[in-house]
Amino acid sequence: MDQESGSHDQTKMPEICQPAEDIWSAASATRRSVTRMARCLRRLRSPHGVSGSKLSLLGRLFRAARPMTATDLARSERLQPQSLTRLIADLEEGGFIYRRQDETDRRQLLIEIAPKGRELLIQDAQQQDTWLAHVMTTRLTRAEREMLRIACELLDQLADEEPDRAGDVTTHSSRS
Numbered sequence: 001m002d003q004e005s006g007s008h009d010q011t012k013m014p015e016i017c018q019p020a021e022d023i024w025s026a027a028s029a030t031r032r033s034v035t036r037m038a039r040c041l042r043r044l045r046s047p048h049g050v051s052g053s054k055l056s057l058l059g060r061l062f063r064a065a066r067p068m069t070a071t072d073l074a075r076s077e078r079l080q081p082q083s084l085t086r087l088i089a090d091l092e093e094g095g096f097i098y099r100r101q102d103e104t105d106r107r108q109l110l111i112e113i114a115p116k117g118r119e120l121l122i123q124d125a126q127q128q129d130t131w132l133a134h135v136m137t138t139r140l141t142r143a144e145r146e147m148l149r150i151a152c153e154l155l156d157q158l159a160d161e162e163p164d165r166a167g168d169v170t171t172h173s174s175r176s
Contacts, residue, residue: 034155041128048120050096054087055124058096058117067110069102096120 042052050058060076061068070088074081088111091097096117102108113121136145 030155040131044128044131045124046120046127048124050094050120054091054096055121057084057087057091058113058121061097061111061113062118062121067100067112069108069110073111091117 045055056077057073060073068076070081070084073079073088074084077084088097088099092099094116096114098112098114099109100112102110136148140148
């Protein structure tokens with residue numbers, strides 16, 4: 001309850017749980033930097049015309065290193081199975097994936113990455129890695145590159161914490 005007005009304010013976290021201003025600043029800076037870096041890396045993609053959503057599906061199949069069902073793919077990509085149908089059809093039509101019937105459960109179709117899809121991902125990754133390695137070498141000191149490596153490990157730890165879409169975490173006002 002807000003002591004001045006006597007009303008409940010659901011956008012505020014209890015004072016005891018509210019992060020210090022420097023945490024909000026660091027969170028905002030991290031979000032902006034990660035977004036900016038993602039834009040830079042997107043610009044380095046080959047002009048293949050494969051959308052980000054389709055690349056994400058190919059990447060998921062590549063990392064899985066095994067065929068997956070549409071249901072598994074939808075769950076891992078946080079998509080509705082119906083939303084996946086067009087993406088899968090386009091990827092198959094382009095020769096980036098294969099679909100085949102599951103031998104143990106004939107009702108299921110298994111989706112796996114095709115060599116063309118694998119090559120596309122590898123080519124994009126190599127272009128991005130080449131650019132990153134160049135700018136890291138020319139712009140950063142050895143100590144800064146080590147700090148960046150550690151920061152990447154920390155970002156991976158944060159990314160392992162799945163955000164709750166149901167809204168259990170109270171949001172803070174935007175500081176963009």
